[in-house]
Amino acid sequence: MNSAYRLFGKKLFKTKGLLVASSQVLKNTVPTSDCDVLVTFPMNTDTSTLMWLLDRLKSRTPELTVHVRHHSNTKGSVFHITATHERLLKGAEELAIRKPIKEEYGGGMKEFSYEDQECFAGVMDEEHFFASQERQSIINHMLNNLRAEKGEQLGNVKFLEGQAIVPLLESKNVISQVFPLHNHDDLVDLRLTWVQAFFRKQPLGKICDYFGVKIAMYFAYLGHYTMALSVPAFLGMVVWFFQGLDEVNDDVWAVVFALFNAFWATLYLEHWKRRSSELAYEWGTMDKKDELLEDPRPLFTGDLVQSPVTEKMDFYYPAWKRNLFRYFVSWPIICLCLCVVFAVMLLIFELQEWVNILVISETIPGFCRFFPKILLAVSIGVLDEVYKKIATWLNEKENYRMEESYENHLIIKLVLFQFVNSFLSLFYIAFYLQDMDRLSEQLAAILITRQVIGNIKESLLPYILWKARLYKVGYEMMSDKSPLTQEQRRKSVNVEAWITDKKNEKQDEEIDQNLDSSSDSESEKRRRTLSQELSLTQAEVESAMKKYEGTFEDYLEMFIQFGYVTLFSSAFPLAALCAIVNNIIEIRSDAFKLCVNHQRPFGQRVENIGTWQDALEVMGVVAVMVNCGLIFVSGQIQRMFTHSTALSALVIIVILEHVILALKFLIAYAIPDVPETIAQKKAKLEYLRREALKKLESQIGQSNSPDVKERIIHHQKSKVDAMCQVGKPNIIP
């Protein structure tokens, strides 16, 4: 997962110390004040480019405060961006950020309103009114709203009228990165209560506050899923324990366990839907604006026309164009790609079988059997890269208006490939070779290598590496190989690490080359750099950190794991147990990644886990089919009912499959997606809003003196506002 350890071996101490050291660096660096978001540029960026962007920022988004800095480490220019409290308040209204109401106005949470700011608790406290994540979201929103005018151009980059400047420059690499700064205090707290608190409940509220709803939702899902796994893990252990006692029993148990898993998957997914709606309610994302009212994705383009919705000038891209492209270009290409992958993999499997036979007959030497395996690994690697590029490009071309639909459609495309990649070999063994023993072995091998070892690599190894590095640097300093002052020595651990990191960061390649060419020996280089870098700031350190690439990879890992557990559970009953062990580590190693060695991501608001829910549900349905197929292929029915022919066994299994699927859908239909309590809370808030309005209307109607009226309006307004905790602000003074 983490590319940091690919070259583990000889180069251990020379490369990729990022994961370990940056946290340490962060701890001892000079905090960067007056800055929420960084915009960094490549090293050799022209001053004219900087000025061009700065001009536009100053003139079109005057609410932003921009300081230009030169980072001594990256040799690049950086914009330090922040905004005044006043401007942040206005932005909070635009983004409809929910804030607590003062007790005297009724308490509770309400979307912030600039006009009524005095109703909000702590609004005057510039330091603490907004959480750092909120400040950053507001500033990011403002940055994304810096729009191009007609015919503007910067170097080779031509802008369409109304296009978002910053995201486009970022996609063209004129801007290296846009990211928010970490908050040291919160981070320390999260490390204590989350990363290191291995068997404690995750502090979901804090995670949501610090990283935003999207990431919190992922961890909530991961925790919930891991808990749910304990049921099939336990039953799987029982089945595994009694396996091999006698053949008939084995068959019965395998069938029962497969059936059980089908229902477990349904119940678990339904339960998660309910849980996620609770979380969405708690985190205030349940009642989002209509999609057409949300800001479009910054890279969304189209004809600049008067929007039929807002009557402002807005990009419009007709649905039929998207559909035309989607159904007549995108999907045919995707299907073709999948077929190619399918064919290549099948060919290599066939080759493997053929080589195996040759090896057994001793026609060729034994080590030859590894060639097809290597070939498979290489071709999957290559195909993966190519496919990802094609899928992303096609998805870009489909030009979705919303970030969420863009992402969901990308997920579908990528997941299809990963499905083929992850499961084809198992399907091949199960249904083509029909070798159940080998299936069981293969599955166990995959689960243990891909999961357990993979996870140890992700978390245990970084820890050992970190310790080793500390020891080494300490040893070097003690043996006085480098002429550092005491003060310098204190910092050397961190800076050393930081430099080594930097060498392996893509975005710093140029700087690397620069350093490499100008320095002779490692110690020389270190000494030179150290003398420049004694005052390393937080901003400098974090801009050299890795970017968190989003939750996609993490969800994907869980999706594939869910597949192993449900699809082939009857072949390897311990799958769920392996998955649990893996996930307990996974939660903390993902947390480690976020809290220790990655740039902070911008918070994103989501209502649920999106397409992943659908993907998991489809997996649940496929699981029923695959398990029924396995039961047929392994001949369990034929053995259970002796005298039954293959035909009648197949008929029995097909009927069984249909009944299970029907029950699955019935269960999903019968369980409400939103729990009663949440439904009641939503209804109550709607009721309060309606009632408050009615009362207000009638009171105003009865009073005649303008003075009284005004006082009533004011009083009622605050009360009503306080009540309107869900939904849109809909009262005016």
Next chain:
Amino acid sequence: MNSAYRLFGKKLFKTKGLLVASSQVLKNTVPTSDCDVLVTFPMNTDTSTLMWLLDRLKSRTPELTVHVRHHSNTKGSVFHITATHERLLKGAEELAIRKPIKEEYGGGMKEFSYEDQECFAGVMDEEHFFASQERQSIINHMLNNLRAEKGEQLGNVKFLEGQAIVPLLESKNVISQVFPLHNHDDLVDLRLTWVQAFFRKQPLGKICDYFGVKIAMYFAYLGHYTMALSVPAFLGMVVWFFQGLDEVNDDVWAVVFALFNAFWATLYLEHWKRRSSELAYEWGTMDKKDELLEDPRPLFTGDLVQSPVTEKMDFYYPAWKRNLFRYFVSWPIICLCLCVVFAVMLLIFELQEWVNILVISETIPGFCRFFPKILLAVSIGVLDEVYKKIATWLNEKENYRMEESYENHLIIKLVLFQFVNSFLSLFYIAFYLQDMDRLSEQLAAILITRQVIGNIKESLLPYILWKARLYKVGYEMMSDKSPLTQEQRRKSVNVEAWITDKKNEKQDEEIDQNLDSSSDSESEKRRRTLSQELSLTQAEVESAMKKYEGTFEDYLEMFIQFGYVTLFSSAFPLAALCAIVNNIIEIRSDAFKLCVNHQRPFGQRVENIGTWQDALEVMGVVAVMVNCGLIFVSGQIQRMFTHSTALSALVIIVILEHVILALKFLIAYAIPDVPETIAQKKAKLEYLRREALKKLESQIGQSNSPDVKERIIHHQKSKVDAMCQVGKPNIIP
């Protein structure tokens, strides 16, 4: 369907003239003014009962104007209920009825607000501001809101605190009926533009205005479905035409046609979803209140507790109690009943087969083969009655809060029975006897008898009967068998009809007995009644009409038909054509029923066709399975690919089935349920509302003089109100 013609034969002229004559009666009767809704009582109701109810109506719903009348024809007392314009306006606000805004305030439709009534166009026009259906809905709402106090009792009927009095009395037969009066002008218009305009588009807007959204939605569905049928009807004709040319072709065509139907069903249902959301938008039911804020079903009971939502005293019935009953009482009983039906029908089918063999071998005489058929008809009739009672009772006990969920759950229960009842014989022939020729014959027979003849019975026969009756009565009068004055003669046609009807109406049984015992000959009786009835009012006539029992039967008929068309289409390709012919008549005969010889129903607001959509979608899925099963059973695959064994044919078919189902779900997933234009309109209205609020807030913030403020508020308010056409009223002055 209509019990009016069961005794067709000797008694033709003596019985059941209701269907025909009431329309005529209605035309010539004295219109009842000052009355919107009638509450009728059985003939021998105590004056004390009337007084008890009247007292409560006067004291607890003073907004209603009640006149007590004695109907000379039914010999029962009747409450004529209406309300003043003022009261209706208030009720319109409670029911959130949408009314047009004056042009100067921005036009468009908005939910009525009593406070801002001056903004609504035509609000002063007491005669025409409300459509008759709206007046009646408001009054019905008020009637249902007449609640019992603690310990109240009327005769044997004990009330719980807060229980709705009128619906409970109606369910206990203390009140015979509560129904709204027809509007003669609108009715004449509807008859011209709808009932008689056979090949014209249905005037859905008018239907919606007169009968409410629920009934209009049914007719919209019926029309849409009939149009959609033209595609499989055409293809079916082509298949039918080329059938029998050669065997291989037949097989290919049958398979292709079955596949085509699977996709047609999906596309058609998706298209209807989009169409119905358009209609719901147009008719203002798209954006309903939260279920928990709607008024509960009048017969809903529970503990009277302070509602967690509204904080008023309200019935609360916990979901777990309902679920407990549902899953551990209701559904086991329902399943048991269905098993009994299943077993009984199968036994009779077996008996039939056995009898058939005996007849063929001439052991018993030929007419014996009809005995099992008769036995089947009788037992289905009995089982149907018993099952309906059980299902309704169970559904009542499940105690749903909302009318809609009550109905939806009843539909599910009843549909299951009808499914078994309608299709079991076909399944028996197809999969047990595996006799494809007989299946085809049986299907054709069912479609023609059940559909075409059934429909002729529903519409052509009543027309002929009506004409015959007119002729007969005219003949009698001409031959001077009755000593009527010219004036009386003019009316006799209608009154004659009315009396004959009355004899066969359940609710009038007692009166019937009365008349029967006191009269000697038919002509005597007629003369005596006529002299009493010369001044028959509209209210009197309509209270003797049949009650429209709701859309259930009509939807059921379409559901079963959809089943015949999709499930067994490959066995009888002309099914869709038969269905089309049937439906063209069905639309007008259902319209005839509503516009000519039934009491007017209260309007009901629905967002879509509810559970029927789900039922049809399930039928679409079952159709794929059944068609695949038919293909296997009829051996088409085995013949198409000679040399293929039954096992490999089954594998092919199972894979085919899975692929089709997967495609079906993909298509349904890919097509958005709400068309882009409607989504845009909804978004636009939400946007306008939000923007209007923002502007209003900022203008008020800037102005300081209370006078200016007030003017701005007033001006903006009207504008804002006008803009808020979707959703709740959410602006205050």
